[in-house]
Amino acid sequence: MAISGKLSEEKVFKDPVHRYIHVRDKLIWDLIGTKEFQRLRRIRQLGTTYLVFHGAEHSRFNHSLGVYEIVRRIVDDVFKGRPEWNDDDRLLSLCAALLHDLGHGPFSHSFEKVFHMDHEVFTRQILTGDTEVNAVLRQMGDDFPKKVAEVIGKTYENKQVVSLISSQIDADRMDYLQRDAYFTGVSYGHFDMERILRVMRPREDQVVIKQSGMHAVEDYIMSRYQMYWQVYFHPVTRSAEVILTKILHRAKQLHKDYYTFRQDPVHFYSIFEEEVTTEDYLKLDESVVMYYFQQWQEEADPILSDLCRRFMNRNLFQYAEFNPAATVEMKKLMELTALFKKAGIDPDYYLVVDSSSDLPYDFYRPGEEEERLPIHLQLPNGDLRELSRQSEIVDAISGKRRTDHKLYFPLDLIKDMSSKRTAKKRIMELLNV
Known part of the structure; x- marks a missing residue:
């Protein structure tokens, strides 16, 4: 097995969240230089959020470097030399x-969602397939790319390593909460990460937190809770996401119906057919997708062109609170659907129920997914206690899923229904606008 060498001089990236990101290993430097990793510069971390928080233009490249830096600090500064941690x-x-x-x-x-794809599958294919990333990783041995894929896929035998990037308190979450808070300009996502890192300890098959760091962990969990409801599930961000999803649905449907596009969607063919190769997938980034949206504004299909104009020009749908569990609300939705059809507005694209759901912290439930392994506190005598048994704050939100439903619709189209006055009046009443 090859031993990865050190760079002759440490490389640093200036970072607004961690101040500096340090790279000393040639292997890491070579990975950053691969075309598959550089592609992440062209994919935003927060999708459509930039249409609400205009600073949210940061990329998955920024975030990936940040997660690397947090793990580097843990393994080089906190865990190094501890008997429970294997430096290999x-x-x-x-x-x-x-x-x-x-x-x-x-x-x-x-x-x-639209094309029934899974980014984790593509991560595995990029790591183990014929790629620059795979060639760099193989310098460490032919089985090394598979090991990296197993850690990311949460199937690697050493759960301690897995928990560094996939648990309820991991480097991934610690970076994105702070980074997303910084770039959106909100104050919710900040917590004392330095303190959390100092009180992290390796234990058998997991990473635990010294009891003295409990309040820093409470702060982290509350900041995650706030970020989900104030930023990630912001109703206007969700509106943009609804329109984006409907554009993709419409383009897929038109392809299925043998519609002749003015702008041939060559990058989408294998995606429409759901036969995407890794090579096809790697050619896609947000600049490519936005090019098509820009061009599709001129398409003959009125739904596709309208939705693309809305997305490009930020003419988003309005929304109303909606409770799908209430019979009266479902009856209202059925009546609205019929009225939209009567008015010539396709409800499949212009009347959309969208649901957001989050579980801020969960205790261990046997048989459920690995990621829900709880956070354990290490008491002064070495015993472990699950966090919600020690913290009243965490106990108050533990295991409680919060769900929010909204009904999205194009208010401008409804207001323009001058020839269907009765239908328009009833729609406005039902939507309470």
């Missing part, structure tokens, strides 16, 4: 941290 896992941990988001596509979650 150092480079594996650093590579997994750096490459954990490698398979994300443009506007990742919308694409995945």
